[in-house]
Amino acid sequence: MVPPAITPWAATSASASQATRARNPCSNGGLCRDGINNFVCTCLPGFRGGRCEQDINECESNPCKNGANCTDCVNSYTCSCPPGFSGINCEINTNDCTESSCFNGGTCVDGINAFTCLCLPGFTGSYCQHDINECDSKPCINGGTCLDSYGTYKCTCPHGYTGVNCQVCERDRQICINIVLYLLFCISEINECQSQPCQNGGTCIDLINTYKCSCPRGTQEVGWQIIPVWNSMRNDCLF
DSSP states (O other): OOOOOOOOOOOOHHHHHHHHHHHOOOOTTOEEEEOSSOEEEEOOTTEESTTSOEEOOGGGGOOOOTTOEEEEETTEEEEEOOTTEESTTSOEEOOOOOTTSSSTTOEEEEOSSOEEEEOOTTEESTTSOEEOOGGGGOOOOTTOEEEEETTEEEEEOOTTEESTTSOEEHHHHHHHHHHHHHHHHSOSOOOGGGGOOOOTTOEEEEETTEEEEEOOTTOBOSTTSOEETTSSOOOOOBO
């Protein structure tokens, strides 16, 4: 009896894949090292597990900062940064200030996807673009005319007034000067009665820079007036 003919085995794609896995049990390009009744897989970067079957999630460590979204890749990751941040991990706050961010000498202060302007005196607005009219508060008084300038103002005062806001009356100022001079040089008042100018028993009444005699009955004051000390007429209470 003639034995049946043997048909050569043709490997299908499925069987080829199985054969490949049989030859290298390590997944994802892992290197298989044979042992005694066992094997060891050396995994490529980004994989782990006994057969290198697990993709390491690089986003587990939360590498992306400032609220960025992490996308896992093979042995890497990418960060999608929110507005205002940059860098591999979105760790850099992008400088939003430019040379022209603030007007009129304002100082730009960087924020998060924004900036603020610190304005010089006399300016206002988000970009220091507006000149403040210092005359709006009507600082000039007593009829003074206000002239606005950058960061300041000037009052043109009417006749008889002076000062930054026309607040000083020249007449009152002169009175104050006279009072100061008096306090400085005339603080010690002279007693004009020390020379006993009143005669015939008259009583001397000291006044400022002069005196007056109060005469007894039967006498009279000359001219019935206050006589200054430098006057040659004496209030002598004559009969």
